[in-house]
Amino acid sequence: MEFSVKSGSPEKQRSACIVVGVYEPRRLSPVAEQLDEISEGYISSLLRRGDLEGKPGQMLLLHHVPNILSERVLLVGCGKERELNERQYRQIIDKTIKTLNETGSMEAVCFLTELHVKGRDTYWKVRHAVETTQDGLYNFDQLKSRKGETRRPLRKIVFNVPTRRELSVGEDAIRHGLAISSGMSLCKDVANMPPNICNPAYLAEEAKKLANDHKNVSVDIVDEAKMKELGMNSYLAVGRGSENESIMSVINYQGGKSGDAPIVFVGKGLTFDSGGISIKPADGMDEMKYDMGGAAGVLGLMKSIAELQLPMNIVGVLAGCENMPGSRAYRPGDILTTMSGQTVEVLNTDAEGRLVLCDALSYVERFNPDVVIDLATLTGACVIALGRHATGLLSSHNPLAHELLNASEQSGDRAWRMPLWEEYQDQLDSPFADFSNLGGREAGTITAACFLSRFTKKYNWAHLDIAGTAWRSGKNKGSTGRPVPMLTQYLLNKTDLADES
Incomplete structure (x- = not known):
């Protein structure tokens, strides 16, 4: 798996998939709000129909969202904003990576590292996202005569950080996490x-x-x-x-x-x-x-x-x-x-x-x-x-x-x-x-x-x-x-x- 960090606006991301969070009940994270505004309310209208509540681990994969450069947008349920803790964050990352790996998205830009996790900074969030990803995708199949293979596995993930000043912190987090x-x-x-x-x-x-x-x-x-x-x-x-x-x-x-x-x-x-x-x-x-x-x-x-x-x-x-x-x-x-x-x-x-x-x-x-x-x-x-x-x-x-x-x-x-x-x-x-x-x-x-x-x-x-x-x-x-x-x-x-x- 290839990891990198960048700092950029979600509407400018040209990728196989953009990953953003949705809080419970049906409340868009700041990044998801930006995408909703660009798509002229497309995302919020789906939420009003009940397609996603925002409960922890809920996933909704959208294709060809209006005015969005990326092919897909993955909405990830993050639970109640004030209750997002370390354990829940890692569980959300794990579920997200496994979902991406099954969708055919070979690369993704993930904005979940911008979520607020009480007492944890960008370094911690990026590093634990790397460790959780690698742990979740691990498979011991060396001794199997027939190995199950994902047709289009996730190969590259970019973690977004809030400001350019935090790029070096994110790079250190990736190095340590790897x-x-x-x-x-x-x-x-x-x-x-x-x-x-x-x-x-x-x-x-x-x-x-x-x-x-x-x-x-x-x-x-x-x-x-x-x-x-x-x-x-x-x-x-x-x-x-x-x-x-x-x-x-x-x-x-x-x-x-x-x-x-x-x-x-x-x-x-x-x-x-x-x-x-x-x-x-x-x-x-x-x-x-x-x-x-x-x-x-x-x-x-x-x-x-x-x-x-x-x-x-x-x-x-x-x-x-x-x-x-x-x-x-x-x-x-x-x-x-x-x-x-x-x-x-x-x-x-x-x-x-x-x-x-x-x-x-x-x-x-x-x-x-x-x-x-x-x-x-x-x-x-x-x-x-x-x-x-x-x-x-x-x-x-x-x-x-x-x-x-x-x-x-x-x-x-x-x-x-x-x-x-x-x-x-x-x-x-x-x-x-x-x-x-x-x-x-x-x-x-x-x-x-x-x-x-x-x-x-x-x-x-x-x-x-x-x-x-x-x-x-x-x-x-x-x-x-x-x-x-x-x-x-x-x-x-x-x-x-x-x-x-």
Whole structure:
């Protein structure tokens, strides 16, 4: 899709389609009023007949409107003007783009970016229009033998901004939106790939492709032999039941000064999680290919960073592994010695993500990081607590937590902070090891984060539990590309580019 911005009057647009808004009840937006005046009341007469009420998401496609240069005019219902919020704006953009894609309009000039969205400026409206468009048109059909193709798909969209002074702001918004969308698409592609293709070695290859495409990106591979040397026994134990080798891919992005402390992202990469000996129920087990959503998110984030060429040093770790039952698989009752030297009693082999992450979190100490953020589809308890709308955020560092929450609100990729109080740590007590890998049914998301916190004492750290937000279930199941938008926004806020947003 090609995006651009311009500032111009609607009557001068010669395009396949002009898109304008109509508020409820049957009230024309300022741009639609201009078109109505030029067409000598043609649009308002249609509304008086009841062709469109202006309810959110209503669409009315008009052909050959009198005195209008464009072939079509698409009227879009925007609801009540004072009630137009961020969520409704994105829903309207999504419905508009899908309608345009089905009408044969290969290009369009969209004036919806001039709508008033409370508290949001032109940059936000253009950028979110780009991200929503790319997200809505995404389709994973690489493995289908017959691909459905739109005969005349939408290929170009121009977003109108109110004044010429805002053209540079709109251009920045498009650039940022495209970079975020590109990272989200990579995240989705990798996460949606079936586990017979996407294994830890596949993650490593995807990381290498990223390095090949960008000069300031390099990749180090930590295989099982190296893990053994480092004492990453907890990580190794999880993958012992699988014929696919555990591989940790370390992506280094050098955009800042040499020696600057990097920001490190660690993604859980369980390319399939059967539960191991503590095997999962059969129902829904196909979706356990998404247990590498954290690694997919880190990979997508690194692509967004590389395309934006952010002026900072970033390390992204893909903790690739597969948890399978077998004669070599680890067992409930095993006691593992982690890379940190702490010992863990295994109570359940389906609480495996934290056993992989804990060694990865110890490994990244070598980078002397500014901060470390891990992202993982870690607990079903997080889905019960927050549903599918918010990512669980837990952190031992208040300023970092506040930065992430702020980025989540700006990006629309929402997170909600949960407590990480000392009282919860007691649930991990073990009579045989330093602690166990399970804290019981109560506060499952919190005790999982408590477990990880014991390996993060040497740096500022936050944990994102994306179990509810990394993918959708049901008929339209698939990866969401989250939390790439939130984390990219977090990084943008730490640069001079934040002034543009």
